[in-house]
Amino acid sequence: MPVSALQICMRHPRAVLISACLFSWLAYGQVPASPPHGTTPGAAKDFHVQLSNAEKQHLLDGQCTPVTATGAIPPAVREIFARATREKSFALAAPGHRFQETDVIEPWGRGLPLRRLVFAGTCQNRWFIYYEKGGFARSRAVLVFDVDPDGAARFVWGGTGCYPVTTVEDLRHAIAFGKCADDREYYW
Secondary structure, three states, X not given: OOOOHHHHHHHOOOHHHHHHHHHHHHHOOOOOOXXXXXXXXXXXXXXXXXXXXXXXXXXXXXXXXXXXXXHHOOHHHHHHHHHHOOOOOOOOEOOOOOOOOEXXXXXXXXXXXXXXXXXXXXXXXXXXXXXEEOEOOOEEEEEEEEEOOOOOEEEEEEEEOOOOOOOHXXXXXXXXXXXXXXXXXXXX
């Protein structure tokens, strides 16, 4: 009979092992995720869309303009990003600025954002935000949004576990070739 992560945790109650077990238990979906702030139960699924490889190849089509300042991201995109990441308000450190890199909260780290922008950008009416997230293990993710002519934003897709990239072209490649996972519900 296979041993579950919880059974392993119960047999080896060391603090570090418990943290690792809890992380793997949460990462593999054995605990239901709570909905984003200000949403109703079930709405968290609105931020988890699985696309085919063909669809991923066209997510960032056209001429894209990269952005490295969080203030350059439109307000509607910042608002929906906050909802997708379950934050009360938009919280994304600027590139090179401090953010909460680990799951250990030092006194100087209180109040720091959990995420830091690598770069964002616009491809016609579509915006993307590629960022790193601190925690038990540092990771990178990308969220993609459509913005209509009236300025309203809508979540399109998100992927996590992305390998580090520095250009829009490399990000396109990572998305198109499955280097950013979308096969489970993630906490962005």
